[in-house]
Amino acid sequence: MKTIDACGVSCPEPLLMLQNALKTEKEILLLTDSKNALDNCEKYAKKKGLSVNTTTDADKYKMHISVAK
């Protein structure tokens, strides 16, 4: 599983990081501290039919994305 640390990077870089990682990875853990980035990435992953599971830890969101349903 690949971990992407997208904390603190400006829009639209978190989504670009996710998009690029999905080219090779089947399972990704994306970390972000931005609700905006989280919403964008969740929408994108759901639109692609991926399984998404998000948990909140302190001020960080941990988004687990996998290709398998």
Added chain:
Amino acid sequence: MAEKIKMPLIGGLVAVISIALVLLGNPPNMGFCIACFLRDIAGAVGLHHAAPVQYVRPEIIGIIFGAFIFSLANKEFASKGGSAPVTRFVLGFALMIGALIFLGCPLRMALRIAGGDLNAVVGLFGFAAGILGGVFFLNKGYTLKRTYGVSKTDGFVLPAGAFILLWLLLLVPSVLFFSTEGPGSMHAPILAALIAGLIMGVIGVITRLCFVAGIRDSILFKNFSMMSAFIALIAVGIIGNLMLGGFHLGFENQPVAHTDGLWNFLGMMLVGLCAVLLGGCPFRQLILAGSGSSDSVVTVFGMIAGAAFAHNFKMASSAAGVTTNGKIGFAIAFIIVVLIAVYNTFIKRKAGESI
């Protein structure tokens, strides 16, 4: 599905508010213009002395208040900064040079198109070209690195400054400069402008409305949500202007505009490029600045400084056209922006270095 309806509705609402502000006294096709309004504020506090463009625009104060209060209320407010602030200042500065060569920010460009100003359609092509340039760098790994948590006071500075500015406008206007003729002399009543700004501030936080994201996200992610708001804004604007007699199709005699196609294109190209490199258009920067991003506050300061320099050094266009200094200023700004983009895309990465 809700998103598909929500964003066009928001775009339409922005058009309605903008047209209402023009009816209440703002200059034609300038219900909102973040670049012009920051320029007017720069003039009002004496940072430049271009007599026709000096006024404290309550819309800007309202946007900052709206974003500040609403982001605090829904717990999105976060004092953060440290992602290349000085570089952002320079990008904001350069963006303003481009905007004042064209005469408008992306929002006013849309409002100008809605008023039938075909010069703004030329600007739109330039804007799209600039965004394509920015997307090229983003795809190659452009980044200004991370922001980090900073002292809460950093996030309160801009709203406090906006409050002081409003206080001066209402109670001590004698210390400010006000236009007696030209665009700066045309304005909606203070309360109406303030309320319009507040609404826009709240809209900005809820929807993350951004006028560069429409084209950018359509290209990058095939996401047309923001684009639908942008198109609805223009469509509703055209209908509203047609109904109220504010629609005049053509290139000539457009309000607060010039007909130099090449420079309308190039001015907005610089705006598009800078906005992508900054991660959002001038409106979005104001919203982020009100929501605690000190990097965006620095960007707004860069835009204000850029506006002051644009007028002090006679780089800003007028209805008479583009100035020689404006062309030189554009060339310098464009080279600096490309160098920033190239450096932060290709040069900074050593082997193994991450963001």
